[in-house]
Amino acid sequence: MQETNESRYATGNVICDAVRYINDATYAVLPKDVAHSLGELEKNFWGGVRWLVDKQLKWIDERVEGSDRLREEWQRGATRPESSGSGI
Numbered sequence: 001m002q003e004t005n006e007s008r009y010a011t012g013n014v015i016c017d018a019v020r021y022i023n024d025a026t027y028a029v030l031p032k033d034v035a036h037s038l039g040e041l042e043k044n045f046w047g048g049v050r051w052l053v054d055k056q057l058k059w060i061d062e063r064v065e066g067s068d069r070l071r072e073e074w075q076r077g078a079t080r081p082e083s084s085g086s087g088i
Contacts, residue, residue, distance in 0.1 A: 009017045027035040 009021050011017055027039070030038065
């Protein structure tokens with residue numbers, strides 16, 4: 001019976017396999033507790049980045065909505081008849 005070795009580094013995409021192996025090796029050279037702590041630190045960092053990105057996306061939506069309101073105000077002001085009694 002032939003034994004199969006299911007490696008996570010044999011997915012068929014050479015570049016992804018190499019990057020995955022390098023990333024795993026980066027953690028493997030560290031002691032287990034340090035690797036886990038570093039992993040938690042990275043997750044917290046990227047969670048903060050995600051929060052900032054979500055916040056920025058919300059601000060973009062608010063700015064677009066605000067620009068629509070301002071544009072409507074400008075259009076209403078441009079369509080109002082000018083008063084002819086300015087005296088100039």
